[in-house]
Amino acid sequence: MKAIQLEKPGKFDLIQIPEATSPGPGEALVRVHRVGICGTDISGFLGKMPFYSYPRIPGHELGVEVLEVGSGVTQVQPGDRCSIEPYINNESSFASQRGSTNCCEDLKVLGVHIDGGMRPRFLVPARKLHPSESLTFEQLALVETLAIGCHAVNRGQAQAGENVLVIGAGPIGLSAIEFLRIAKSKITVLDVNQQRLDFCKHTMKVDHTVKFEAEGGSLSALQNLTDGHLYTLVVDATGNSKSMSNALNYVGHTGRLVYVGITTEEVHFPHPLMHRREMTLLASRNALPADFTRIIKLIQDGKIDTRPWITHRSSMESLIADFPSYTKPETGVIKAIVEIEG
Ligand SMILES: NC(=O)c1ccc[n+]([C@@H]2O[C@H](COP(=O)([O-])OP(=O)(O)OC[C@H]3O[C@@H](n4cnc5c(N)ncnc54)[C@H](O)[C@@H]3O)[C@@H](O)[C@H]2O)c1
Ligand SMILES: [Zn+2]
DSSP: OOEEEEETTTEEEEEEEEEEOOOTTTTEEEEEEEEEEEEHHHHHTOOTTTOOOBBBBOOEEEEEEEEETTOOOSSOTTTTTEEEEOEEOOOOOOHHHOGGGGGGGOOETTTTTTTOSSSSSSEEEGEEEEEEEEHHHHHHHHHHHHHHHHHHHHTTTTTTTTEEEEOOHHHHHHHHHHHHHHHTEEEEEEEEHHHHHHHHHHOOSSEEEEETTTTHHHHHHHHHHHTTEEEEEEEEOOOHHHHHHHHGGEEEEEHHHESOOOOOOOOOOHHHHHHHHHEEEEOOOOOOHHHHHHHHHHTTTTSSSGGGGGEEEEEEEHHHHHHHHTOGGTTTOSSEEEEEEO
8 A cells, every 4th residue: 555655854755565454452453534734744854853763654643434443442443433642652651650641751653753644554552542423534633733732721721811822823823722712711822924823813813913023022012911911821832942932021920831832952041030920831742632532522512613724635646746835834834634545
């Protein structure tokens, strides 16, 4: 069968791979229908992802159908449509034993550390499948992106009526916005990109948008929006180390700052800034199984509308030519979805 492989940074190939085998105990054989493209795939393509190894079959945002299950599998059955939680953890690790399967020491993420779903069929641990009776494969492929924002908002313990600032309105920032909206927080979005801010204002209906300006320009705008108190929760979803260092300036007294964006660089800030305001600094990595269950229900109940999310589509054949355009925000791409044939 065919598969898309990232041979090395900048080079995708459509390759032939052996057919998937029958599932062993605890495993399921799945038919992949839709794969979402995200920043992680783009970083892998651009050679900017520190944990990525090559060659690699990408694909971790997956809408799949169960074809066959191995012995001992009871939670799914053939015919079920599922989202995959792509964080393959070691169940006996220290973090997993504490319930933090999202940041297990031995974590292998599908499509990053081990081969992912850009292929028609493959085997997954059945415990990583989250079924839904009514979601489309496209919606199921979106669940993982949403889970990143869900976990970040949970880490920040967003409250109703609280002023929350989201820095960076890419797909990860947008996914956080969905859950801040559900938490009924008052949302301000800061970005350098006016097109993305306009999307937040008009489609996501956030309360305020502010275009980033250097030299303290944004700070005074944000103070004006919060009666001078600034934000008790700030979520930085830029992945930009300068933004992440600067983000502490926007956190008010007793506030929390969640880094959901990732940088390989150092983040610097003057300690008195953090200390005087008694801030809490948090990281948010991946998501938990319960986040997947919750998101599937929210989409089923019409509380999250996935329609504005999908802006571009590719087939396995067209992806290689289409992919470079997905790396450019000016093309208006939020989420590109690949249809897997075969
Ligand atoms: N925590 C996790 O588990 C997890 C999972 C997936 C992705 N990520 C990370 O989340 C980050 C965001 O991903 P994405 O796909 O949304 O990326 P993206 O590049 O599409 O979006 C980032 C946004 O930040 C804006 N931005 C950049 N610098 C800025 C600055 N100085 N001030 C204000 N805005 C600025 C950009 O204009 C852009 O709109 C990345 O670092 C990615 O690696 C984290
Ligand atoms: Zn992703």
